[in-house]
Amino acid sequence: NAGVTQTPKFRVLKTGQSMTLLCAQDMNHEYMYWYRQDPGMGLRLIHYSVGEGTTAKGEVPDGYNVSRLKKQNFLLGLESAAPSQTSVYFCASSYGTVYEQYFGPGTRLTVT
């Protein structure tokens, strides 16, 4: 099993550009999450999904959109990137909220 994979691993965007981050899991997990990690801020939840076709806002959803068209995939979109979105983005999945989360390796995004 590959576990949780993220594409791409690195990306540099100019302000105003758009992009999509892809998260895929092969563990048949219902729950998937997108976090951003910034120095001194820990992990902050952007959006999450409790099943195929569902999404919900987390702590810091502004400027991001998500889609869960297939159970195994969770996409995070930035429509108009801003320097404040420079961060490391992690995807995670789990069987449910009381189970441990499995994390991807992260995507390092720089917006100039």
Place this chain on the structure above:
Amino acid sequence: AQSVTQLGSHVSVSEGALVLLRCNYSSSVPPYLFWYVQYPNQGLQLLLKYTTGATLVKGINGFEAEFKKSETSFHLTKPSAHMSDAAEYFCAVNLSGGSYIPTFGRGTSLIVHP
């Protein structure tokens, strides 16, 4: 509602010394508690977890944690630090019996000196 506080953003120990990373939580119902470790340039991975049953939980790499309900704590310990333990450690809490989303602490960076 639930919350997690990790005391100390950085903890420095000598190799061979005791490691103690502190985590306190608040919750209105019995919690599920987790410790994760993040090595440089990697994602988080589970160290150990407490759900129900024995309050002393053993994890990977010689780490253990004890759930103390009266103190609302779930501190992480290791008797003897190794250089390879240098990493970021995150405590997380979730509530049983509901559709809550886990809450993470801000993390503690463990520095191990030779």
